[in-house]
Amino acid sequence: xxxxxxxxxxxxxxxxxxxxxxxxxxxxxxxxxxxxxxxxxxxxxxxxxxxxxxxxxxxxxxxxxxxxxxxxxxxxxxxxxxxxxxxxxxxxxxxxxxxxxxxxxxxxxxxxxxxxxxxxxxxxxxxxxxxxxxxxxxxxxxxxxxxxxxxxxxxxxxxxxxxxxxxxxxxxxxxxxxxxxxxxxxxxxxxxxxxxxxxxxxxxxxxxxxxxxxxx
Amino acid sequence: xxxxxxxxxxxxxxxxxxxxxxxxxxxxxxxxxxxxxxxxxxxxxxxxxxxxxxxxxxxxxxxxxxxxxxxxxxxxxxxxxxxxxxxxxxxxxxxxxxxxxxxxxxxxxxxxxxxxxxxxxxxxxxxxxxxxxxxxxxxxxxxxxxxxxxxxxxxxxxxxxxxxxxxxxxxxxxxxxxxxxxxxxxxxxxxxxxxxxxx
Amino acid sequence: xxxxxxxxxxxxxxxxxxxxxxxxxxxxxxxxxxxxxxxxxxxxxxxxxxxxxxxxxxxxxxxxxxxxxxxxxxxxxxxxxxxxxxxxxxxxxxxxxxxxxxxxxxxxxxxxxxxxxxxxxxxxxxxxxxxxxxxxxxxxxxxxxxxxxxxxxxxxxxxxxxxxxxxxxxxxx
Numbered sequence: 001x002x003x004x005x006x007x008x009x010x011x012x013x014x015x016x017x018x019x020x021x022x023x024x025x026x027x028x029x030x031x032x033x034x035x036x037x038x039x040x041x042x043x044x045x046x047x048x049x050x051x052x053x054x055x056x057x058x059x060x061x062x063x064x065x066x067x068x069x070x071x072x073x074x075x076x077x078x079x080x081x082x083x084x085x086x087x088x089x090x091x092x093x094x095x096x097x098x099x100x101x102x103x104x105x106x107x108x109x110x111x112x113x114x115x116x117x118x119x120x121x122x123x124x125x126x127x128x129x130x131x132x133x134x135x136x137x138x139x140x141x142x143x144x145x146x147x148x149x150x151x152x153x154x155x156x157x158x159x160x161x162x163x164x165x166x167x168x169x170x171x172x173x174x175x176x177x178x179x180x181x182x183x184x185x186x187x188x189x190x191x192x193x194x195x196x197x198x199x200x201x202x203x204x205x206x207x208x209x210x211x212x213x214x215x216x
Numbered sequence: 217x218x219x220x221x222x223x224x225x226x227x228x229x230x231x232x233x234x235x236x237x238x239x240x241x242x243x244x245x246x247x248x249x250x251x252x253x254x255x256x257x258x259x260x261x262x263x264x265x266x267x268x269x270x271x272x273x274x275x276x277x278x279x280x281x282x283x284x285x286x287x288x289x290x291x292x293x294x295x296x297x298x299x300x301x302x303x304x305x306x307x308x309x310x311x312x313x314x315x316x317x318x319x320x321x322x323x324x325x326x327x328x329x330x331x332x333x334x335x336x337x338x339x340x341x342x343x344x345x346x347x348x349x350x351x352x353x354x355x356x357x358x359x360x361x362x363x364x365x366x367x368x369x370x371x372x373x374x375x376x377x378x379x380x381x382x383x384x385x386x387x388x389x390x391x392x393x394x395x396x397x398x399x400x401x402x403x404x405x406x407x408x409x410x411x412x413x414x415x
Numbered sequence: 416x417x418x419x420x421x422x423x424x425x426x427x428x429x430x431x432x433x434x435x436x437x438x439x440x441x442x443x444x445x446x447x448x449x450x451x452x453x454x455x456x457x458x459x460x461x462x463x464x465x466x467x468x469x470x471x472x473x474x475x476x477x478x479x480x481x482x483x484x485x486x487x488x489x490x491x492x493x494x495x496x497x498x499x500x501x502x503x504x505x506x507x508x509x510x511x512x513x514x515x516x517x518x519x520x521x522x523x524x525x526x527x528x529x530x531x532x533x534x535x536x537x538x539x540x541x542x543x544x545x546x547x548x549x550x551x552x553x554x555x556x557x558x559x560x561x562x563x564x565x566x567x568x569x570x571x572x573x574x575x576x577x578x579x580x581x582x583x584x585x586x587x588x
Contacts, residue, residue, distance in 0.1 A: 277554075
């Protein structure tokens, strides 16, 4: 082979190289390894142990109220569930579509579903694909309803509880929720209707992102 | 896996523009090296006297194709993150015919026209102005043609998907076709040169 | 028609490899390929946006080049095309191939050649819009990525050009 290369002209060498590479392509397999992923189990378990994988609902509510724009909220449920109600700035990317989504690897992303299961699975998938800033919303939409939309105050609140509830009431009103003043009965709260989505979506997320032009 | 670098967030849009500029410099440089600043040389392709257009174009395609293929196969690059222009078969076929006609009438394509202008060719400048007019005119008449423009959408479609053949097999086929084409091109050029010498 | 000291062109295969490596670099770094016609559209959109912004907003063929919060000129392709001018000039200067001239065959006058150049450009602009690209974007980029539509486009470009070669021969031969 080396002998042959020496005898050939430059064009001949280029042609031979191309031919060999082309021939080897018959055996090299598929180029689509994008769906493969590596999991660094040590790194992941440390993250989980440090609780650095989750964000609480009140923290998220605060971020939204303060108008922070350095994060994205992703609702990983089915589209119909999303249409019924979603946390205002959230985008809907069902779990199946996470691979093809427009999420960037170094963005801060908060994932949520109804409770924590789907969101945790989505978190695992994205971590495996190398996303650095993904978080699970602790408690999911259930916790959001409980603490943010429909905060409850017991019949005889202590002064500390009253202060906390006043704050929670403001937060709840911001999101169109209904603070409850019940005598400790939790089931009644669930029957309250979910707030209509009148809150304008955060400029960074909700609005349909203009697809980046990458053509020619 | 870490490429394409931009898609993995290694840098932002502004650096991306710098990259664009550098890529453009490389592009323009090699186009001119090949002689594509000259419309006479470009047009000669269609009279079989100088088949440089075919040789350069397909060598570039084969080089980039092999590079993309092997980098992806070895997991260095995520091929699914590289942008693939969606296929709209009918308008692309018709657009190709019109563009080809424009190529032999005008003597440049948009990219080579830039190289022509940069090396002083006045006809390249006039052609480039024509491109502006053509695109502007198209945009103004867009409502009339938008139906056809959006016809036959097929999404992002690759040859392996269309032929249901393995990607690697298509790679080999393209290489074979290119090598065969080059051999044929050399032969045709020699024959034309001999014929011109006789004349 | 180059100046006397113009150097010979490079081996086309070597130039092709160079071009292919530039394209590959673009794929690896940006995840996208080259282009040229899109930059022209961005410039047109930017210009019209200054004088008639509502017209631009209502025309989807132009509006697609608008960018949120910044000029349509802050576009990857615009910067890339600027680079093409620079790269072409550098190579031309190094090879003494920069010369103010109208390229044409011996059997046609300069004014006629320029009319054809203009008409050719108009055809190119229209064709590139329908095809969503030109030879750099569709043929080179799409070709390397085995894009089905791009390969179809590429074949038709050669077909269209060869079809008109005979009628155009007075220009070139």
